[in-house]
Structures are given as C-alpha cells and as structure tokens.
Amino acid sequence: MVKEAVEEAKKTAEATKEEAAEDEAKEAETEDSKESDTEEKKSGKKLFGKKDKKDKKDEKIEELTDRLTRQMAEFDNFRKRTEKEKSQMYEVGAKDIIEKILPVVDNFERGLDAVKEEDKEDPFIQGMEKVYKQLMTTLEGIEVKPIEAVGQEFDPNLHNAVMHVEDENLGENIIAEEFQKGYMYRDSVVRHSMVKVAN
Incomplete structure (x- = not known):
C-alpha cells in the first residue's frame, strides 16, 4: 500500500510539472504576440504588410x-x-x-x-x-388703426406736413389740424396723416 501511495504521489507531481510547463509556454506565446502587435502599430502596418487605407465603400458613404x-x-x-x-x-x-x-x-x-x-x-x-x-x-x-394727429408732436414717420402756422397756444412742432386721417396696418404706415404743424 505504501508503494502504491508513493507511485500516485510521483504521478501527480509529474502532472503538475507538465501543467506548469504548458502555462509558461502559453504566457511566452502571448507576450510574443503582444510585442509583434506593438511593433506593427509603431510601423503603421497591418498583417501581411498592408497599409492603413479607408475602404472605398466607407469613402462613398462619407461622401x-x-x-x-x-x-x-x-x-x-x-x-x-x-x-x-x-x-x-x-x-x-x-x-x-x-x-x-x-x-x-x-x-x-x-x-x-x-x-x-x-x-x-x-x-x-x-x-x-x-x-x-x-x-x-x-x-x-x-389690425388697421387710425394715426393720432391733433395735439401730438409732429413725427415725419407718421405725419405729412402740408401747412405751417404760428400759434402761441400750441408748443413747438405740435399738430394744429388734420386734413386727412392717416392709418397704420400692424406696425407699418399705410397712409400718412396730412397735417398742419404749429410753430
């Protein structure tokens, strides 16, 4: 029984040695492949010596x-x-x-x-x-509304002065009389007011 136990121990020891040797060989292979990949990247070449070029399909898609x-x-x-x-x-x-x-x-x-x-x-x-x-x-x-004129200050954008009068009761550039009513549509003038301006 002792002999059998010793033989089994020898067998298991040999098996573990073989596994360790295989693991070391695999690690060495992976390191070699990593080194070769880094060398390829540095040189800018892929496997089989091809240069890094865009595919014609990708260029067409981009275009x-x-x-x-x-x-x-x-x-x-x-x-x-x-x-x-x-x-x-x-x-x-x-x-x-x-x-x-x-x-x-x-x-x-x-x-x-x-x-x-x-x-x-x-x-x-x-x-x-x-x-x-x-x-x-x-x-x-x-949105059509009349332009206010009489009593307002003259505004050339809204009013058209056709007469001028001197009147002490009114201030300077004040509209004294309206001859024709002016109208606005929204924010633009459709027709200017025809007015008489004082002073």
Whole structure:
C-alpha cells in the first residue's frame, strides 16, 4: 500500500510539472504576440504588410452623407426663405387692399360730418352711421388703426406736413389740424396723416 501511495504521489507531481510547463509556454506565446502587435502599430502596418487605407465603400458613404447633410441644410434655408417671402407678399397684398378701402372710409366721414344736427335722427342717417361703425370695427379687427394727429408732436414717420402756422397756444412742432386721417396696418404706415404743424 505504501508503494502504491508513493507511485500516485510521483504521478501527480509529474502532472503538475507538465501543467506548469504548458502555462509558461502559453504566457511566452502571448507576450510574443503582444510585442509583434506593438511593433506593427509603431510601423503603421497591418498583417501581411498592408497599409492603413479607408475602404472605398466607407469613402462613398462619407461622401453621400456629406451631400445629404448639405442638401437638407439648403432645403431648410429654402423653406424658411419661402415662408418669409409668403408673409411679406401677404403684408403687401393686405396693405394694397386697405389703401383702396380708405377713400370709402373718408367719404363716409365727410358725408356724416355734413349732416345737420336736426337730421341726425333720420333713419337713413342712423343706418349710414351703423354701416360706418361696422366698417371701422372690421378694419380694427384686421389690425388697421387710425394715426393720432391733433395735439401730438409732429413725427415725419407718421405725419405729412402740408401747412405751417404760428400759434402761441400750441408748443413747438405740435399738430394744429388734420386734413386727412392717416392709418397704420400692424406696425407699418399705410397712409400718412396730412397735417398742419404749429410753430
């Protein structure tokens, strides 16, 4: 029994020696491969002596991606530009229509100012006043508003001075009288006020 135990111990010792030798050989191989990889990286060459070049497919993909990005940016700019042009065209069209309606408003005001006090109860005159008020309400609804003039300081951006008068009761560059009412559409002037300026 002792002999058998000794033989088994010898066998296990030999087996462990063989395993250790195999492990050392594997470690040596891995170190050699690492060294060769680092040498290849330093020299800039891959296996089989090929240089580091981009694949033609990758170059084509990059080129097409770049073209697509540029075209999308151009389209976005075109869309923004056309939207801006459309809104400007709408503004111009709206101002043109308002300019054509304003003489009708002027005639309504002149006609209603000419009515005598005793005739104001006439149903026809009252009907005309209602039509005039409705017209003015509609214009206000589309952001058309009259420019304030009398008693205001003269502003060349809003008023058109056609007369000048010396008046001690009024300050310098104050509007004394309005001959024709001016109107604004949103933030732009459709028609300047025709005014007389004092001092």
